[in-house]
Amino acid sequence: MPSAAKIQDYAAVGDGRSIALISRDGSLDWLCWPRFDSPSLFAGLLDSRVGGAWSIRPTQPAKVERRYLADTNVLETRFGTATGVLVLTDFMPAASEEAKRRMLWPEQELMRHVECDQGEVEVQVDFDPRPDFGRSRAVLRDAGKLGLRLDRGSHLFTLLSDVKVVLGQSGAACRFSLPADSSATFSLSYSSEGPAVLSPPSETFSKKLELTVDWWRRWAARARYSGPYRDQVVRSALALKLLSYAPSGAIVAAATTSLPERVGGDLNWDYRYCWLRDAAMTVRALFGLGYREDAEAFVSWMLHATRLTRPKLRVLYDVHGESPPPETELMHLAGFADSRPVRVGNAAQDQLQLDMYGGLIEAVTYFVSQGGNLDREEQTLLRQCADYARDHWQDPDNGIWEPRDRRECFTLSRVLCWVALDRLLEMHRQGRMQRIPVEQFSGDRERIRRDIQTNCWNETLRCYTQVRGGETLDAALLLLAVFDFEDPSSDRMRQTYQRLQKRLRAGPGLIYRYEQSLEAGEGAFAICCFWVADFLARGGSSLDEAHEFFGQTLSYANDVGLFAEEIDPKTGDAVGNFPQAFTHVGLINAALSLAEREERERARHTEQPVHDRVGVPRQQMAPEVSA
Amino acid sequence: MNVGSWLLWGFVGTVVLTALLNGSQGLGMTRMNAPYLIGTMFTPNRDRAKFIGVVVHFIDGWIFSFLYVAAFQSWGAATWWLGALIGLVHASFVLTAGLPLLPAFHPRMANEQYGPTVVRQLEPPGFLALHYGARTPISIVVAHLVYGAILGGFYVFP
Numbered sequence: 001m002p003s004a005a006k007i008q009d010y011a012a013v014g015d016g017r018s019i020a021l022i023s024r025d026g027s028l029d030w031l032c033w034p035r036f037d038s039p040s041l042f043a044g045l046l047d048s049r050v051g052g053a054w055s056i057r058p059t060q061p062a063k064v065e066r067r068y069l070a071d072t073n074v075l076e077t078r079f080g081t082a083t084g085v086l087v088l089t090d091f092m093p094a095a096s097e098e099a100k101r102r103m104l105w106p107e108q109e110l111m112r113h114v115e116c117d118q119g120e121v122e123v124q125v126d127f128d129p130r131p132d133f134g135r136s137r138a139v140l141r142d143a144g145k146l147g148l149r150l151d152r153g154s155h156l157f158t159l160l161s162d163v164k165v166v167l168g169q170s171g172a173a174c175r176f177s178l179p180a181d182s183s184a185t186f187s188l189s190y191s192s193e194g195p196a197v198l199s200p201p202s203e204t205f206s207k208k209l210e211l212t213v214d215w216w217r218r219w220a221a222r223a224r225y226s227g228p229y230r231d232q233v234v235r236s237a238l239a240l241k242l243l244s245y246a247p248s249g250a251i252v253a254a255a256t257t258s259l260p261e262r263v264g265g266d267l268n269w270d271y272r273y274c275w276l277r278d279a280a281m282t283v284r285a286l287f288g289l290g291y292r293e294d295a296e297a298f299v300s301w302m303l304h305a306t307r308l309t310r311p312k313l314r315v316l317y318d319v320h321g322e323s324p325p326p327e328t329e330l331m332h333l334a335g336f337a338d339s340r341p342v343r344v345g346n347a348a349q350d351q352l353q354l355d356m357y358g359g360l361i362e363a364v365t366y367f368v369s370q371g372g373n374l375d376r377e378e379q380t381l382l383r384q385c386a387d388y389a390r391d392h393w394q395d396p397d398n399g400i401w402e403p404r405d406r407r408e409c410f411t412l413s414r415v416l417c418w419v420a421l422d423r424l425l426e427m428h429r430q431g432r433m434q435r436i437p438v439e440q441f442s443g444d445r446e447r448i449r450r451d452i453q454t455n456c457w458n459e460t461l462r463c464y465t466q467v468r469g470g471e472t473l474d475a476a477l478l479l480l481a482v483f484d485f486e487d488p489s490s491d492r493m494r495q496t497y498q499r500l501q502k503r504l505r506a507g508p509g510l511i512y513r514y515e516q517s518l519e520a521g522e523g524a525f526a527i528c529c530f531w532v533a534d535f536l537a538r539g540g541s542s543l544d545e546a547h548e549f550f551g552q553t554l555s556y557a558n559d560v561g562l563f564a565e566e567i568d569p570k571t572g573d574a575v576g577n578f579p580q581a582f583t584h585v586g587l588i589n590a591a592l593s594l595a596e597r598e599e600r601e602r603a604r605h606t607e608q609p610v611h612d613r614v615g616v617p618r619q620q621m622a623p624e625v626s627a
Numbered sequence: 628m629n630v631g632s633w634l635l636w637g638f639v640g641t642v643v644l645t646a647l648l649n650g651s652q653g654l655g656m657t658r659m660n661a662p663y664l665i666g667t668m669f670t671p672n673r674d675r676a677k678f679i680g681v682v683v684h685f686i687d688g689w690i691f692s693f694l695y696v697a698a699f700q701s702w703g704a705a706t707w708w709l710g711a712l713i714g715l716v717h718a719s720f721v722l723t724a725g726l727p728l729l730p731a732f733h734p735r736m737a738n739e740q741y742g743p744t745v746v747r748q749l750e751p752p753g754f755l756a757l758h759y760g761a762r763t764p765i766s767i768v769v770a771h772l773v774y775g776a777i778l779g780g781f782y783v784f785p
Binding site for chain 2 (some may be wrong): 100102104145153192
């Protein structure tokens with residue numbers, strides 16, 4: 001049976017197509033194969049009775065320590081028991097395409113290896129797959145030397161091991177003792193085409209572990225980041241890589257569906273899709289760290305996906321740029337900690353979110369600033385997006401936080417319409433964009449700016465507000481400085497920040513996303529916390545204050561450095577879908593801003609000019625506006 | 628024998644046979660990917676194996692069509708149902724003898740008795756190729772019936 005673990009008790013392993021979540025006590029409680037948004041094979045995370053799980057653990061109580069092998073997504077869990085130490089290693093094999101060409105390689109595989117490090121440890125294995133979120137009966141068949149088979153028509157799941165796993169009434173199980181220096185290996189593989197590749201686990205484990213460690217380390221070593229908090233930044237990059245779909249370059253928002261934003265509540269959404277709005281920040285993070293290929297793949301996916309629906313963009317896409325399925329509720333699942341309903345699909349896809357037009361164009365701006373070229377069709381797409389922003393910037397929309405019950409004139413949506421026009425004009429000025437109606441775009445850009453500065457600024461409160469003419473605050477207003485709409489050190493931004501601190505501060509290093517969070521009982525929004533650090537590092541306050549805030553937020557990462565969407569300010573628990581790409585993107589971008597600030601301050605002290613700024617395209621494109 | 632007619636309808640029959648087998652995989656009737664199955668005799672590289680497999684499968688299709696045409700010549704008649712009948716015999720042979728014997732000569736295919744090894748990791752087809760899905764025999768029989776019917780229906784005697 002899976003454990004009643006908390007969200008932060010999970011760690012993730014993956015293969016660029018899917019992610020498995022494994023708890024501190026060795027229970028694999030989440031896996032969707034063959035890709036992130038497929039129906040689950042194990043969903044014990046959402047219902048321990050129905051969802052299915054695969055646990056490997058000592059039979060005795062154990063003290064648990066775990067870590068990722070340095071600069072990899074290979075998970076190692078150490079169980080210290082009264083009789084010995086058991087080490088569990090979990091990973092999905094990864095290797096270069098060249099290495100894969102030289103050997104047979106299952107379409108997808110998850111390897112679990114237990115080794116007794118000291119003494120002797122009795123091990124219990126419970127393998128209980130429940131396909132399709134537990135809606136389908138799993139008929140496991142013992143095929144002898146060919147393993148345990150779960151045949152689902154065009155999908156075959158095979159468990160191979162070097163210990164005998166015996167079929168039971170529900171799933172399969174085994175119990176065995178491991179003396180010191182002995183081990184057992186399990187390989188679960190997926191196949192959609194026959195003949196399936198069945199890797200003999202014990203014979204291939206060492207080679208695959210070596211290839212996987214090497215592959216992740218080579219990828220991690222490509223990070224060109226030498227600023228502060230390097231370990232946490234590289235861990236975030238590795239988390240982001242886990243969430244990227246290798247065949248298309250798309251990055252999903254999170255690995256899970258319906259982990260609650262309020263435990264026991266109904267704020268449970270499916271995040272296994274790609275949100276266009278997150279693009280700009282994601283691309284900045286990837287280019288900023290030097291992951292040029294990944295950033296370019298992401299931009300290519302984005303331009304491909306948006307081509308199909310232009311000039312109107314969808315809010316979210318699946319990993320191949322298609323529309324996700326309609327949102328449905330899985331009423332047979334109890335939900336994580338009784339948080340119902342569990343949803344599959346996301347109805348936000350039908351919303352109007354004007355901020356994504358600016359987000360898309362800003363992302364392409366980073367791409368162009370790094371040497372990328374736009375063909376004629378891509379330029380047309382961007383012009384059409386900018387035209388859409390010009391025509392609709394005054395419309396109420398659902399905004400960045402996607403409220404389902406109302407549309408309003410969100411300040412940030414307007415700012416990103418301004419960004420859309422501003423960045424296109426900038427690209428045109430740099431000669432990277434042809435046939436722009438400069439006068440109309442410039443005129444509209446100024447109109448939007450004046451409207452925001454006049455109507456989204458509350459003179460009584462002395463701050464920008466969440467909506468035009470409003471009185472409530474929103475942490476997303478910090479992005480006005482991130483998107484260069486306002487100077488972070490301007491009076492207006494400092495006053496807005498002070499007001500945000502008064503109304504939305506949730507604790508040391510924590511901030512709510514908006515005032516409605518308090519009524520809704522949500523946690524502090526993790527990326528907003530990193531936006532604070534980013535804002536402070538960009539000049540909103542002193543470098544020390546930025547470091548202090550960033551360090552406090554970092555302390556809420558789980559033991560292997562992963563973040564969910566939110567943080568419970570009372571307990572520090574992770575809340576919401578996990579691991580969350582947006583949060584890790586925020587962490588990376590804040591760290592990049594801290595590194596830039598440090599470099600600026602060092603240069604100021606030594607009176608040397610600043611050069612080689614990281615990941616800020618406008619300054620790279622237009623050096624004359626640099627600080 | 629009308630060589631031109633044999634080559635033409637042998638080619639067309641093989642195209643349709645391949646399309647039906649691949650189509651039934653795409654539709655979820657079977658997991659069997661014939662080109663991959665054949666191509667992995669030559670390389671472990673999944674993409675290259677499929678390419679080689681398609682080429683070899685085409686050559687096989689042409690060679691087998693010669694046997695069909697030889698039968699038509701010896702009977703002095705070629706009709707769609709005679710072709711389909713040979714196709715049925717052909718499919719039965721593939722299912723009961725050809726595929727089950729594969730582990731004996733496929734260098735990368737595991738044996739049911741000993742299980743997979745480092746070199747032999749491919750899942751064997753099993754009886755009637757049922758390891759590749761319960762409806763695999765149906766897709767193989769239908770594809771061969773159509774293959775035979777095309778040859779029998781369109782082959783023109785000299």
